Amino acid sequence: MAITVVGSVAFDSIETPAGKQERCLGGAATYFSLAASFFTDVRVIAVVGEDFGPAEQAVFDARKIDTRGIEHSTGKSFFWAGSYMDNLNEAKTTITALNVFASFNPQIPDAYRDSDFLFLANIDPVLQRRVREQMPDVKLVAGDTMNYWINDHREALLQMLKGLDILLINDTETRVLGGNTNMVQAANAVMGMGPDTLVVKHGEYGATLFNGGSSNTFKVPALPLSEVVDPTGAGDSFAGGFFGYLASQPALTPGAFRRAMFYGSVMGSFAVQRFGTERMQELTREEIDARFKQFVELTHLD
């Protein structure tokens, strides 16, 4: 079933111990779409500037991603610059230029309205909620956020959370949002805010699925990699693999959620192996399934 995703399509300048890359195609909606496109139809809502040209469009086209919801505006696309020189687990942001994103007012094309799945990537919770309210009939809604919204826009965020089935955030975000240093207690507090399901992303330590009682908790590791070239987009790629796989399934069984966690971690592991979306652009479904098997070997007794 089709997923509509709203979020940023951007240019990123990234520095890591493996090197430097100027203005590569990035943004949460980009990583999410590419990852999810290996599993199901994806439709993007975003805004870009005049610097988004045929080369960038071709990246979406190659994966058959519907971009009719990408608005082309006068000015420059969202631009982010950051480095991971000291710590691959945390980006040090040097520039965030919202540009055309500052006045983004998401419009949902009619052709997107029959989407059964909706993903609200990390943007202003007011915009996330606006999109959510315009798509009242979707079957499953997942979303992401970040500490900035948790700390400084808590009211708007809490309103948005009421419309989510699944929230995907990291450890620190879970502890801050849930107001508890114990992960289980923090997760329970967050699930009390709206989402039935919480996926906590632990970076190099994988991710945990919380789903009501602890009997439904599920853990997936990250793949131990001998080189992480660029961590940018790992979390969004995880979300794309996770939600894309769910959308491809005939029923949302506990088993489907478990396999979705594995596919999330698989897509995250590919994302970090090259700069920007490079690895995702050349990926095949065969490589994805081979790595899925590697993950099963990494965790299963038999």
Added chain:
Amino acid sequence: MAITVVGSVAFDSIETPAGKQERCLGGAATYFSLAASFFTDVRVIAVVGEDFGPAEQAVFDARKIDTRGIEHSTGKSFFWAGSYMDNLNEAKTTITALNVFASFNPQIPDAYRDSDFLFLANIDPVLQRRVREQMPDVKLVAGDTMNYWINDHREALLQMLKGLDILLINDTETRVLGGNTNMVQAANAVMGMGPDTLVVKHGEYGATLFNGGSSNTFKVPALPLSEVVDPTGAGDSFAGGFFGYLASQPALTPGAFRRAMFYGSVMGSFAVQRFGTERMQELTREEIDARFKQFVELTHLD
């Protein structure tokens, strides 16, 4: 098959957000022995002072642990005081009093010499090596160490590592010892120093087994717990469960190593639920096997 373990038997005063406990029985060899005793025969080599009385002896006796190798010396037992008030993942040491441990010269009782398994808990690598050399015929040798020995006694540590089959250490210790911030590369460097197998303990994120090539890498999570009362001894209990289970197996197959990782994490999860060794003292094999099943549910697709 029987395990001989050499290490500290001590008293600990511990403060955590859950409360305070004065002078509870502790020490790496104590936690290790109790955990391993649920799987196989355990024999301890340590030194204690006059403060080690019938109550402490009874803890070992109840688990049928052979304590003929515990030397009773004039003076006080090793004493450690620490707190986890700011961070449950890292103890803040306030007192370390070696006491009788300062002049510890491990003696191996004749009755221990047919042990097939040897565990060198975290003590001076010179002593670890001395014990190792006195037991040349053991089938499998595992050991632990800490940053103090890695940083300040590197030469002695490197000599000791040559005699190990399995090293169990944490993330930071692996990165520092291996001289690399990438975990896979650090693990490979450490395995080049002697041990064929490296178990890296990640605290609340579980543990990774590295064993030669990455095709043999295996991950076990930690159990998400809604309350961690006292993290002291979690790593030693992991080691006891891991090595105790291995010693109980007819053959050291890859499957045995995988199940051993699960049992390690199981024992670590029990250790932190009460102060000191309290939870380990009242544990049953039935509870252990029930939790093992919980771990399988936590990670397995089907």
